[in-house]
Amino acid sequence: MKERIIFHVDVNSAYLSWEAVYRLQHGESIDLREIPSIVGGDESKRHGIVLSKSIPAKEYGIVTGESVYSARQKCPNLTIVPPNYERYIKASNSMISLLNEYSPIIQRFSIDEVFMDCSHFKGKDFLKIAYEIKERIKEELGFTVNIGISSNKLLAKMASDFKKPDRIHTLFPDEIKEKMWPLPVGELFMIGVKTQRKLNGRGIYTIGELANLDRKYIYSWLKMPGLLIWEYANGIENSPVRSISYPVKSIGNSTTTSYDVDNRKEAYMFLLAISEMVGMRTRDLKLCGKVVSVSIRNEEFYSYSHQRKLDVATNSTNTIYETSKKLFDEMWDGKPIRRFNITLSELSSSDFYQLSLLEGYSEKDEKLNKAIDRIRCKYGYNSIIRSCFLHSGINPIIGGVMEEEYPMMSSII
Structure with a gap:
């Protein structure tokens, strides 16, 4: 394969930057990026996590993925803003539109990360073009990015993670040993x-x-x-930059039960049935997710939820289910339940994850998921089910799609 020129464009503190830009454009005088601030969940319920943080917040030891409650303990004057995913998708789309002026081959790896095949710049000053892109994003869209440049996607992504923010770095094969x-x-x-x-x-x-x-x-x-x-x-990675869109912000399914669920065994079965659907949909869209969220509503219509950020993104049904069980155990107070929901978010392309789920990775599990997906797609969801659902009265695969969600399974070739 002839050497390529690949850019990896990564938005600095994406959610927080986009939130700051939006607020400044709508009359606010304080820039969230310049004060201790985070984008995160509901602090009062003590279950939300930090999704994005400012550099001043980082100086207090606040890290992405920790609880909002914990972040507040570290920084009492912390400004907390709730996430607005529709706003972030619009900001991401604006960046894609600008990048399309430079390359027709663009892959959205996640909502705030993009790979660009810029091999047509070979022979030209591609560093000068990268600086032009970086400055245009800052001037026209109001936020900063890091751009990593190399001959493959892996090294370009590693390069963009070097010193931040608002930087450009190269990491070509002859620079691996040093950098x-x-x-x-x-x-x-x-x-x-x-x-x-x-x-x-x-x-x-x-x-x-x-x-x-x-x-x-x-x-x-x-x-x-x-x-x-x-x-x-060793810098070995040869996957192509695939021109695919990235319209999905999260993948979630829910169900309202026809009776009060008052015991852990049945609750687990509902979680498993929903995990089956969430896992299938995620794999079908060739995505993985890093945040698992579980919410339940009791007989008094009181809802509560917990979420957890995984070390490595996943699309494994078993991983989603096991994480959901732990989250359920953390929050269930024993009151009868009438509704369950599981959502997988912080999505990214599964390109790098096909064989690399080292955190609890099972090659057997991966192959089994793929085989079951093919059978279900061809013969129907109930053509192959887990034995625990036999004679249980609970559907083995459950999934009403949330209003803000995107397609169910399409087809698997």
């Missing part, structure tokens, strides 16, 4: 906390130490996921 190998192994794309601990446990602390392991050794230890991160550590 990437000295970094902590946990900074390599797709390595979560659990995998980092495994690697550290065997004396592997830098990306370079991982890259220089014997290929056969890493495969014998971690199988295909291990081989994949070994390839990433």
Whole structure:
């Protein structure tokens, strides 16, 4: 494959930046980016998480994914604003429109990340073009981006994560040894906390130490996921930039029960049935999600919810279900339930995740999900079900689509 020129454009503190720009455009005098502030869930219910933070908030030790309640304890004068996904999609679309002036081959990896195939710039000063793009986004749209440049998507993404904000970095194969190998192994794309601990446990602390392991050794230890991160550590990744849209902000399903659910066993079965639908829809759209949210409504019509951010994005039915069970156990007070909902958000393309779910990854689980999806798509949802639903009176796959949601399964070829 001839060497390509790939840009990875990553919005700095996306949700918070977009929120700040919107508010400034509508008359507010305070820039959220310049004060301790976050975009996050409902503080009063103590279950929301930090989705995006300002640099001043980061200085208080606030991290993305922690609870809003915890963030407030660290910074009593913290400004908290609720998320507005429709607003963020519009901001993202505005950026895509600008980027389309430079390349017709654009892949939305997530709502705030874009890959661009800029190989047609070869022979030209592509760095000058990257700076032009960065400055136009800042001047015309009001927010800043990092742009990583390389010959493949992985290295371009790693480059954009170097020093922030409002920067441009290159990471070509001949720069890997100097720029990437000295970094902590946990900074390599797709390595979560659990995998980092495994690697550290065997004396592997830098990306370079991982890259220089014997290929056969890493495969014998971690199988295909291990081989994949070994390839990433060596800068090996050849997937094309696919011109696909990214219209989905979250994937969720819910059900209202015909009777009061007053025991944990039945509640788990409803969660499993919904997880089946959420997992199928996510895989069908070739996406993965990093935040799992569960909400329930009791017989008194009181609703409450919890959410959790995963180390690594997933589209596994079992992972969604197991996480949902934990969230349910955290919040259920024993009162009869009449409605369940599960939502998967912070979505991104599944391009990099096909074999790389190291956090609890199971190749068998992945293959099983794909096989079951094909059977259900061809013969119907109930053509293959879990035995626990037999004679239970509970549908094995449940999913009323939320109003703001997008398509059900289409087809799988």
